[in-house]
Amino acid sequence: MSTATATTPSLTHGDAHHGGPQGGLSHFLSTYVFSKDHKVIGLQFLFSTLLWFLVGGLLALAVRWQVAWPWSDVPVLGKLFAQQGGQMAPEFYTMLFTMHATVMIFLVIIPILAGAFGNFLIPLMIGADDMAFPTLNMLSYWFMWPAFFAFGASFFVEGGAASGGWTSYPTLSTNVASSPSSGWGQTLWLVGLTFVGVSSMLGSVNYMTTIILMRAPGMTMFRLPMTIWAMFITAVLQAFALPVLTAAGFMQLFDRTLGTGFFSPEGNIVNNAVPGAGGGQPLLWQHLFWFYSHPAVYIMILPAMGMVSDILTVFARKPLFGYRPMVYSIAGIAGLGFIVWGHHMFMSGMNPALGITFMVSTMMIALPSAVKTFNWLGTLWGGRIEFTTSMLFAISFVSMFIIGGLSGIFMAATPVDIFIHDTYFIVAHFHYVLFAGTAMGVWAGIYFWFPKMFGRTMNEFWGKVHFFLTFIFLNGTFFTMHILGAVGFPRRLADAYHYETFHHLQPLNAFMTYCAIGMVASQVIFAANFIYSMFWGPKAGRNPWNANTLEWTAPSPPGHGNFDFQPVVHRGPYEYSVPGVDKDHLMQTDPPNEAAARAAAAAH
């Protein structure tokens, strides 16, 4: 078992895996619970986030129920809040969508991409035996638990969980008198957010260090698979953006608990309560919040883009079209991502001249996204496409990202945004990016790397059924939201049908809710397939997909230390169907091949 990488002998830490006590319980704890092995931590993240995915999905269904049939008795769940006679109270509804977004963003998407896939894949794909800082890595997982508890407990405190929207805008969120659940619920929300931030920060420091210092011999930066490039740039984004959110979170916590007035102006009277000290500005929070949360949008999509890029090449049996432009466009998205946050604030009362600046930078950030899409199409062109479940999810990522990307241009155009801001048009947009995009990318990744995670493959037939149903229902749910948005149907309203403008939209909303129910129900197939395959699926060899990257040279699943021999890298990750080579893929570790070298030189 290799415990040292040839490039960085100073960073070895093999003892961490072997030095612990070997006896019963403490051995179990150090291996499976407080493990410092990146693969175990990755799977811990995966299981936790998938469970929260279920919670977030059920919250979404409850939201959809109220939007489709306001004030009607809620089936099953209705008994849990019987004091309203089975109906949903409006404050309960605001709590539902707040916690749906909070759970999905902070407990599912960010940790499943960076925490689960980042942890599992980074050392394996760069040829390292583990992360640079295994203890920090372990802590990055365990710091999620205070967040799980804070968010989870907030449902049960007086007034319920946070209900100021996931954006938590003051003064609704800072003034305790402003809503029934603005008491402990909101405070716990801020505490949870801080711990998620600590976890992300520990992770991103680790990822950057590992990718820079612990690559296998021969693994230059421009031989890294796109997944790793995406994880690397995501880590940089997190490291630079997160401190701002953390600081803002503390300021809001102080406003709520210590009576400071960072975000409340003088004489701000909410609900006839005594005004606080004042002297603050509600817009300050929005600037600080979006300074993090806009880059966070890219934190939530870039890793999926990277994984999809890799999966497309494997199942098209073709090199990635335009590797370097793909790397540069990710970097471009990340760079521009820091100067577009104001597009969330076009209607906020921010100086409209400043809005023009943000509008121009926002238009420009569509460019690298377009370049990526064209390169994905170029990758499929002339390929030999194998329609595996993983590939279907990856192709649907491209198809759906086109919709999500294009709809963004409507909101970027400030005059159009006047009408569609805070309507279902934006709800459609970010669900196309985050659900139809990222979640589909995550499924592509799960079906693809499942054999490496558990040594067994998932059932392809049921995988395709899962894909088909999810694909149909997600479009039924989310595409129609564009139409609601075109009518101006506002988001976050417990009941909008008493408005003359919106009263005729109930049937469409009911249709969407049926689709949403179907979408969540389809996930039962996924859960069953996942659990069954973990224990009883057909055994996978080291490289079931004939892929090129380093993780496929390791055993499935890899033991401690990952590789049974030190991988040495001779080429980039995408040498598929190389002319003059007898097999259709050349792994990164395959010995140098003259025909391949000639072909590569000719292709450039």
Place this chain on the structure above:
Amino acid sequence: MNSRIAGIFWALLFLLVPILGVAVFAVAPAYDHWLPKNVAAHGPSIDGLFYFILALTGVVFIVTELLLFWFMWKYDASQARGPATYVQGSHTLELVWTIIPAATLLFIAIYQMNAWADVKMRRPRMSPTVEVVARQFEWRLRYPGRDGTLGTPDDLFLVNDLHVPMDEDVLIQLKSMDVLHSFFLPNLRIKQDAVPGMKIPVWFKATETGSYDIVCAELCGWGHYKMKGRITIESREDFNRWLDEQYAKQEATQPEAAAGAAAD
């Protein structure tokens, strides 16, 4: 499963995306699931821009989704005769598909600036027609009264029932007493957040008489959904008559209002 039939099935599934996508947008207006009737002078420039972007993104959407379908159909492994094409990329293509979108996006960016400036930056030089103060969960209105000046003892106070004259610039001074709200007039293509501690000007010119919704578009608490008002657009004569009636009514019901005690 890797048969030709499976390949055709999956390709056709993805062909549904552009077909149904276009169909939904084509059918929606016929069922009145579309932009509500516009009654603002600046509305056509916003709606025009919406249609312009819809056409542009629509073309890109159709072309890229059709390419995706076509590649799935044509390059299905089950009917491939040889290996995949070994190609690492194309410098020319990268340039083409960088420069053309860049130019298009820059054009949209510049093209729309004027419309934005008209609605949000070129404020008419006049004193406010009415002050709108948002609070949980109602729109409090304050008309200048007979002296034409806000903040004087004869101001007229109303709730949720906004009247404005047609064919004239209307300037609203937007404030919030408690939390964020957003003053959304779907038919007038107006939206502006109301922010505690700020006085934000909002202006428009209505082109037709009628009565329309005022919606709160920024989450403001549990009663957010019911923070509903009405805006009535009427001719100058009707508007003046209405103002007089309201003024008389206010004086009759609460004579102290004139003393300005309720002003703040």
